[in-house]
Ligand SMILES: CC(=O)SCCNC(=O)CCNC(=O)[C@H](O)C(C)(C)COP(=O)(O)OP(=O)(O)OC[C@H]1O[C@@H](n2cnc3c(N)ncnc32)[C@H](O)[C@@H]1OP(=O)(O)O
């Protein structure tokens with residue numbers, strides 16, 4: 302494969318390095334689904350697995366090789382003849398097969414992992430790369446732990462691989478140790494010093510142990526690499542690999558600073574992220590760049606206000622460009638009036654200025670007490686306010702003592718036509734105590750016909766919506782109250798029913814007076 306100077310080859314290793322992280326194992330079918338989407342997305346190389354690892358891995362690589370239409374299908378192999386032969390057997394079904402063989406180059410790996418001398422490893426490189434080249438035309442060689450390898454030896458190893466026929470040279474930051482400057486320099490030096498370096502494509506493969514995987518990959522490109530190895534959602538060994546979605550979008554959004562392009566259709570990134578998350582059962586962190594739930598969500602008032610005025614104030618790319626449905630303005634304690642007004646409009650409410658201020662104050666109060674304020678919470682809050690606009694009786698405060706040591710008692714202050722009255726009452730349970738307190742301040746004959754509680758939304762901090770039905774003679778009314786505190790919602794619902802009853806009584810008396 303050749304690459305033009307501004308085209309970056311995207312090599313996806315979700316199915317190989319991605320699957321290596323504990324717990325990320327995917328089934329045969331899941332691997333086929335992921336590979337299919339990667340191919341559709343325009344990923345250039347799919348590393349489908351490590352065929353010698355197991356029969357399952359071999360079958361998956363072989364089947365992906367058979368089915369993939371456009372991408373190159375690669376399999377991984379150690380620098381061992383049996384590995385390379387098995388890998389060749391699996392990828393031979395591909396339209397465009399690649400064998401990716403690797404061996405350690407750093408002193409610590411040579412001494413402890415391989416237990417071989419530098420010279421022995423050079424010989425192994427020559428032999429195994431040549432073996433792979435006899436099986437396929439496209440051979441990638443990786444120097445495992447390249448970033449902890451002295452540059453002179455690394456150059457000798459790369460030279461041996463190129464001489465033996467490698468077409469892509471990958472210099473991995475296997476343990477996520479390099480800094481961007483070091484990583485870029487390594488590519489510059491190897492490309493300058495190794496004969497034949499201009500005939501091959503250099504590749505990055507970065508791990509995220511220090512959170513530098515994406516930055517290092519792009520630094521590698523600045524040093525002359527034209528292939529980036531990465532995974533969907535950044536999954537991979539230990540802290541993971543460079544995330545494909547971050548690389549693709551960094552190159553797309555900052556083309557002005559990095560004049561390179563990829564062939565990936567970025568509108569499929571969110572879909573790929575969700576597919577891999579479902580297949581591996583690894584949730585995507587909320588604040589994950591590009592594909593996280595919060596990547597296009599704004600809660601703070603200043604940002605929401607800016608977003609409503611012009612989306613580029615706080616977003617450097619559109620949600621559509623990564624396949625997300627839309628920006629979300631999340632209502633919470635940091636939201637301001639602009640977003641609240643916009644939300645009310647979206648929910649179909651048009652409030653006057655005073656009612657709006659009132660609703661906003663109640664919303665802030667609710668948001669202070671509740672972690673997530675959902676649309677349903679806002680609807681309940683505004684409906685409550687509209688319903689209680691002309692109420693004669695209002696709940697001002699409520700304190701309840703409840704628990705195993707009865708009797709439960711309620712101290713309640715009501716505002717009745719502007720007069721504040723406080724009473725205390727006990728009851729058989731906190732709700733009974735509240736209703737008794739209301740009965741003492743507002744004596745009435747109405748009977749409680751229904752008391753019902755349901756949660757407006759999910760979670761232990763959900764708003765409770767309470768319905769209270771009162772019957773007085775042939776009159777029947779239902780009052781509703783909503784609050785994260787079920788007892789406050791109960792008091793509000795009872796008082797709302799009394800207000801409705803009072804309104805009914807007045808209108809019935811008026812009708813009777815008219816008839817008389
Ligand atoms: C940085 C990376 O991501 S490398 C890829 C890592 N991925 C995996 O290891 C996943 C798949 N691995 C496996 O299924 C198994 O480890 C296998 C099938 C590859 C090997 O299994 P085993 O033969 O039981 O060996 P084991 O895993 O215990 O040890 C690894 C052996 O490979 C050798 N080895 C490691 N890397 C290489 C290499 N690139 N080339 C040659 N030999 C290597 C080790 O030195 C060790 O050899 P030793 O047993 O002679 O000391």
Ligand SMILES: CC(C)C(=O)C(=O)O
Nearest residue numbers: 403443445473475506
């Ligand atoms: C096999 C190589 C490319 C690897 O995964 C690494 O060095 O991290």
